[in-house]
Amino acid sequence: MSGTAELAIDAAFAARLFDELAARTGDAPGITRAAYGEGEQIAHDMMIREAQALGLTHRIDPAGNLYLTYEGRDPALKPWVVGSHLDSVPHGGNFDGAAGVIAGLCAVRALIEAGLRPRRSITVMAIRAEESNWFPLSYLGSRAALGLLPAESLSTPRSDTGLSLRAHMSRLGLDPARVGVGQVHLDPAELHGFIELHIEQGPVLEAAQVPVGFVTGIAGSFRYRAARILGEWGHSGAVPRGHRHDAVFALADLITALDRLWGEVLEGGESATITFGEIGTDPALHGFSKVPGEAGFCLDVRSPSPACLERIHAGLLHIVAGIEAARGVRFNLGARSGSAPARLDEALRARLAAVAEGCGAGFTELASGAGHDTAVFANAGVPAALVFLRNQNGSHNPDEAMEMADFAVGADILARLLARDDND
Structure with missing residues (x-):
């Protein structure tokens, strides 16, 4: 697609959303966005508001996962899905998870402002309940989206309230019965690929002095x-x-x-x-x-x-x-x-690296010792990629320190990949 030179990530737009998240879900020290709780819902509602302002459509599946879609020129083509989660650990940092959802919105916003509509539709996904300290279940939201969450999971109590997952879903007007029968909302065979941006949770990128890293695999x-x-x-x-x-x-x-x-x-x-x-x-x-x-x-x-x-x-x-x-x-x-461990798609990782090289962005490859929703998509057969953003102080703590300049590099790489028409 021509015109990608006009793409520009609006870092001020992203900073405004991060600042609002911090202000509205702050829980000193740090922030708390409990899975299926008030903070997570505040974040989801914010993303719906911003998507509507951009003219995107939005859908919510029975488990509460949120889908914000920029329709492509050929909606019959398999879409891209990009995103991450919006919940946090108690008194955690503001960027873990949220950076991936906001990066997806920033990428779509850049396409719209540049007058670019790719052939494929792009869905920004805000995934529920990735942090398993609330419910002792790995990748709760993404597994539910793919119809992979066992029915007995709905009886699992949340660590702080003691109320079941079923009860918390019902409180938000969701449909746990449909989750319990394994209803598939995202069919892996109908997805072109899944890309998640996430802050790195260790020191590798900071030590290498590069803003982004492309992940080779995710530990089980x-x-x-x-x-x-x-x-x-x-x-x-x-x-x-x-x-x-x-x-x-x-x-x-x-x-x-x-x-x-x-x-x-x-x-x-x-x-x-x-x-x-x-x-x-x-x-x-x-x-x-x-x-x-x-x-x-x-x-x-x-x-x-x-x-x-x-x-x-x-x-x-x-x-x-x-x-x-x-x-x-x-x-x-x-x-x-x-x-389960997951190996990520080599071809998609190579395409991201080629975009980064074209932008002059420094990067490295590394494995992830932490779990991410990307693993669920990869193990379901979806071409999947995980892009780490440099973060100076680790994660799951109030001191996460992602620089907005590094965030902009990652979101720009994402936008330029999504803009291409040669990715059939």
Whole structure:
């Protein structure tokens, strides 16, 4: 398509939306946009308002995912879908997720202002409930859109309210019954591709001093969110070591052994992360002079390799059995959850890189250790790409520090790719 030289991303438009999101969903320190809660809904309503001002059509599926469409010259062609999520972790940063939705709007806005209407329609998607700390379900909104969310998921309680996913959907006037029967709103076979822009959640782009990165693959995971070690309470001075069933020492053994296994995995050339994000004893029962009879923890293991995940899981079970025998305790790991790794589309990544080179934008390629909705689309057979934007202070914290100049580079690359007519 001719005329792409006229494309220009309006960074002031994006900054206004980010500022409004921060003001309206602020929850010091940081912001909170709970899945199927007030903050997330505020963000969705803002995007509808902006889409209407641009003349886009909007639809909402039974799970509450939002679709803002700029119709192409040939609506019969398979459309592009671009976007991300609008929910956040509690007291998180303002850019995680929201940058991808706003980048999609900025790209479409640039096309409209340049008088460009691509052949393919472009849908900016605002995805519900990506952050699984609210509901312990990976990629809730995107799986629902593709008809992949199990019906029993609707009974899952939200972490802060205790109300079910079904109840939260119903409160917003959505249709959980249609979600429960696996109704497909997006057919993977009818999509040309999916592209998500997202702030990088680590230091790679900052260290490389480049504004954007193109992701090669997304790690999968296994998780135990409510594991417990059951021992025996006792007097700290009266119970000798050989008679103790100390849950905290058992937990320390587990942490040390898994750290050793992690090192072996890395030395073997594989990639993985192992995290104990929460550990503790019951404050209603523990005490200064008590041998702890119970300890709780959550475990998050990630790797781009399914075989590596299973190797670590087998190692976990072997370690647990050894600690139970040595310490006289019992492990109750609880329910296992997780997500599948995803390899992203090489051809689409190469086209994005070619656009970046044409713009003179510095970039690198990297893997994502964090999960993203892009993985759901990729594993469903949709050509999918994930573009990282440089961020100086990580994510899931109030100090996310994406520069608007870097955001503009990423949105410009997106707009120029979408404008092309040679991407059939």
